[in-house]
Amino acid sequence: MKLALAAVGVAGALGLAAAGPVTMAPAPQQQALVQLAQAADQATLMREGGPLYSRQCAVCHGANGQGGDGPKLAGNEVMKNGGGVASQILAGAVEHGMPPFADVLKDNEIAAITTYAMNSWGNNFGVITPAAVASLRGGAAAH
Numbered sequence: 001m002k003l004a005l006a007a008v009g010v011a012g013a014l015g016l017a018a019a020g021p022v023t024m025a026p027a028p029q030q031q032a033l034v035q036l037a038q039a040a041d042q043a044t045l046m047r048e049g050g051p052l053y054s055r056q057c058a059v060c061h062g063a064n065g066q067g068g069d070g071p072k073l074a075g076n077e078v079m080k081n082g083g084g085v086a087s088q089i090l091a092g093a094v095e096h097g098m099p100p101f102a103d104v105l106k107d108n109e110i111a112a113i114t115t116y117a118m119n120s121w122g123n124n125f126g127v128i129t130p131a132a133v134a135s136l137r138g139g140a141a142a143h
């Protein structure tokens, strides 16, 4: 929330800076705003993803992504492909012992877990958004 508030604060400051005949912020400032908004999104996904990971995934992949019945996720190259990870969560790997979560978790929850696992335990692999999960789900409504 702090980052979101910071983004709003900067937006306000830019608004003031652009007061007068010019109403649009110059491109570099818009870019800075977009980056701030993305950072705020990532912070929210990370915060929500931690407890969800503990509840749904840690039993097989370890509290610290170290693995167990399922492969380790810490330092796993697979985690660089956020779309692949989200698809794996949606569909599971039923014959190999991972259940599907398509009917258990909403798009934003899968985005949060995926982003959390992509950026924890030394991983630093970027963000996947709820909208991206929704399109992977193929337009089906989240339960």
Ligand code: HEC
Binding pocket: 053, 056, 057, 058, 059, 060, 061, 069, 070, 071, 073, 076, 078, 085, 088, 089, 093, 096, 097, 098, 099, 101, 113, 114, 117
């Ligand atoms: C009941 C145990 C179990 C649970 C719960 C589980 N997984 Fe898995 N997971 C597995 C197994 C087993 C595999 C290996 C599947 C295979 O070999 O195809 C796997 C594979 C994966 C992979 C691919 C790893 C690789 O190296 O290919 C990812 C990513 C993953 N799981 C993430 C998650 C996330 C995130 C959750 C929580 C939403 C979760 N899993 C919940 C057992 C589980």
